Amino acid sequence: MNYEELIKQTALADERIVVMTAENRALIRNLPAVLGPRFIDTGITEQTLIGAAAGLALRGRVPVVHALATFLTLRAFEFIRTDVGIGQLPVKLSGFVPGFLSDGNGPTHQAIEDVSLMRGIPGMTVFAPADEQDMLAMLPAIWASPQPAYVRVNTRPATYEHAPFEMGKAEIVAEGTDITILTYGMLFEQTLVARELLQAQGKSVGLINLRSLKPVDEAALLEVVRRGSLIVTVEDHFVTGGLYSILAEVLLRNQLTARVLPLALEERWYRPGRLSAVLEYEGFTGHHIARRITEYLGESANTIAEGPAVLENEFAE
Amino acid sequence: MTPETQQKLEKMALKVREHIVRLSTDGGCFTGASLSCADLLVYLYSEFLNVRPDNLQDPTRDYLFLSKGHDVPALYGTFVELGFLDKVRLDQHLSTDDHIYWHPNRHVPGVEFHSGSLGHLPSVALGVAMDCRMRGQANKVIVITGDGELNEGTVWESLLVASAHKINNLTLVVDRNHFQANVATEDLIPLEPMAPKFEAFGCEVRRIDGHDFAQLEDAFSALPFSGSKPSVIICDTVRGRGLPSIEARADRWFCNFSSEEVEELLRELHSQVATTLTSETLTVR
Numbered sequence: 001m002n003y004e005e006l007i008k009q010t011a012l013a014d015e016r017i018v019v020m021t022a023e024n025r026a027l028i029r030n031l032p033a034v035l036g037p038r039f040i041d042t043g044i045t046e047q048t049l050i051g052a053a054a055g056l057a058l059r060g061r062v063p064v065v066h067a068l069a070t071f072l073t074l075r076a077f078e079f080i081r082t083d084v085g086i087g088q089l090p091v092k093l094s095g096f097v098p099g100f101l102s103d104g105n106g107p108t109h110q111a112i113e114d115v116s117l118m119r120g121i122p123g124m125t126v127f128a129p130a131d132e133q134d135m136l137a138m139l140p141a142i143w144a145s146p147q148p149a150y151v152r153v154n155t156r157p158a159t160y161e162h163a164p165f166e167m168g169k170a171e172i173v174a175e176g177t178d179i180t181i182l183t184y185g186m187l188f189e190q191t192l193v194a195r196e197l198l199q200a201q202g203k204s205v206g207l208i209n210l211r212s213l214k215p216v217d218e219a220a221l222l223e224v225v226r227r228g229s230l231i232v233t234v235e236d237h238f239v240t241g242g243l244y245s246i247l248a249e250v251l252l253r254n255q256l257t258a259r260v261l262p263l264a265l266e267e268r269w270y271r272p273g274r275l276s277a278v279l280e281y282e283g284f285t286g287h288h289i290a291r292r293i294t295e296y297l298g299e300s301a302n303t304i305a306e307g308p309a310v311l312e313n314e315f316a317e
Numbered sequence: 318m319t320p321e322t323q324q325k326l327e328k329m330a331l332k333v334r335e336h337i338v339r340l341s342t343d344g345g346c347f348t349g350a351s352l353s354c355a356d357l358l359v360y361l362y363s364e365f366l367n368v369r370p371d372n373l374q375d376p377t378r379d380y381l382f383l384s385k386g387h388d389v390p391a392l393y394g395t396f397v398e399l400g401f402l403d404k405v406r407l408d409q410h411l412s413t414d415d416h417i418y419w420h421p422n423r424h425v426p427g428v429e430f431h432s433g434s435l436g437h438l439p440s441v442a443l444g445v446a447m448d449c450r451m452r453g454q455a456n457k458v459i460v461i462t463g464d465g466e467l468n469e470g471t472v473w474e475s476l477l478v479a480s481a482h483k484i485n486n487l488t489l490v491v492d493r494n495h496f497q498a499n500v501a502t503e504d505l506i507p508l509e510p511m512a513p514k515f516e517a518f519g520c521e522v523r524r525i526d527g528h529d530f531a532q533l534e535d536a537f538s539a540l541p542f543s544g545s546k547p548s549v550i551i552c553d554t555v556r557g558r559g560l561p562s563i564e565a566r567a568d569r570w571f572c573n574f575s576s577e578e579v580e581e582l583l584r585e586l587h588s589q590v591a592t593t594l595t596s597e598t599l600t601v602r
Binding site for chain 1: 376423429430431434437438439440441442443444445446447448449450451471474475477478481482
């Protein structure tokens with residue numbers, strides 16, 4: 001099973017599903033032949049893509065809409081907010097190469113404010129699967145929901161056996177008493193490594209794969225806060241508006257505080273390159289994450305082992 | 318068109334203009350842009366569209382999308398005359414107890430989609446037209462834009478896509494009243510020659526007098542103009558049509574008249590003798 005197979009089976013079983021793209025066909029190349037008129041490619045027109053998706057949704061369709069995450073959420077932002085958002089229409093946005101996954105493209109293509117933008121729209125739901133297996137577990141519920149949704153598409157192979165998905169629930173991978181890492185999307189893979197490296201240093205490290213950023217699993221976050229460990233938010237997103245902000249909102253809403261280290265992009269775009277080089281340069285490999293946490297605790301990071309090599313990304317148009 | 322129909326439409330359009338004038342006070346509204354498309358809306362809902370208060374949920378009904386949402390007083394006036402909307406709701410204009418404000422809201426029966434941000438509904442109408450065709454239904458899908466709205470790139474983007482997909486059940490109607498908010502279109506972003514622009518984007522185009530019911534009927538009854546292209550009807554109109562004291566005046570965009578002026582303007586609608594207006598001419602919205 002892969003993304004294309006899942007959407008194909010879903011569309012064949014449910015005639016409401018329409019697959020749309022702004023000429024980003026990397027993951028859906030074989031669908032035109034299968035879906036016929038229910039595959040609509042509008043060309044490089046993200047705004048018209050979203051407007052037309054809203055029109056199709058008005059007629060009872062559930063459009064699953066594909067474009068590069070950055071052009072989808074930025075170029076077409078007002079169409080998403082005004083047509084899909086005000087209309088509260090079940091348009092399902094699939095953003096390709098979000099965050100670090102646009103590796104070599106450069107800052108024009110870096111969707112690192114997408115979570116912030118999308119979660120600001122009333123009624124919009126926001127999801128970031130850890131890998132392909134996680135995504136395939138999440139999408140059926142996301143597409144079946146009556147709400148509009150934005151998904152950070154992530155087709156990287158899984159390095160972890162995920163639990164079944166429940167809407168609005170985070171995946172608690174491990175509980176820890178010294179440190180808890182909160183993350184979402186492709187960096188989950190690196191935080192798994194970081195957790196191993198820190199555990200080898202004698203730390204008790206918890207790890208949570210958020211999966212759903214809106215609705216967020218507030219109970220899971222409050223449980224971590226209650227435990228009193230250092231909380232580390234790890235995200236390929238600007239520090240403003242993403243998971244660190246979400247956690248801050250949850251804390252304030254509950255009149256709580258916590259010791260939180262945000263590992264995110266601070267007021268700048270990331271240096272483009274091969275994915276492994278980007279993670280090295282920006283300090284987001286498992287090894288770097290473990291080092292940064294250790295140094296934050298004022299301890300020596302010299303004995304932290306190297307992690308495995310980072311698997312490079314497939315080219316996605 | 319029979320003389321009886323012509324008379325009926327003229328009478329209804331006059332009533333709609335009275336509603337527009339009555340909405341142009343106590344907070345005001347976009348009077349001039351509403352008056353320019355009153356005849357068009359009266360014709361479409363009375364004579365052309367298969368849309369009635371009793372078939373608004375029927376998926377085979379026709380669709381009208383008002384992309385230039387600020388002319389909603391003309392739409393609501395037409396809805397009152399045709400029984401979509403109870404007249405008392407117009408008295409709730411700008412009250413938070415209802416949904417009657419300066420742009421369309423879907424809580425008002427007959428409004429297919431909200432608008433206000435220009436350049437949106439050509440793409441929404443395109444999606445609806447695509448679905449009607451996919452289902453083999455013969456619905457007509459009309460989207461009305463302003464002429465100033467043609468500044469927005471998404472109008473052209475939508476037509477490019479519509480024409481690539483051969484969406485011939487979509488008709489874009491331009492209310493060509495020759496003004497954008499505060500200035501004549503040709504003094505800011507010239508739009509002429511207009512028809513060749515649409516033709517270059519793959520559309521079949523007609524240009525008519527948008528206040529002439531017989532011409533409206535001739536053009537709309539010929540739809541679709543092509544078996545494979547979207548249709549465009551450019552309606553030449555006059556901003557403020559029906560009120561000589563504000564007709565074709567750049568400084569009468571958003572109007573908020575005094576109650577005395579409203580009474581005088583209602584008389585002016587019938588007499589066609591210009592009133593002397595003393596209210597603020599330029600209201601920034």
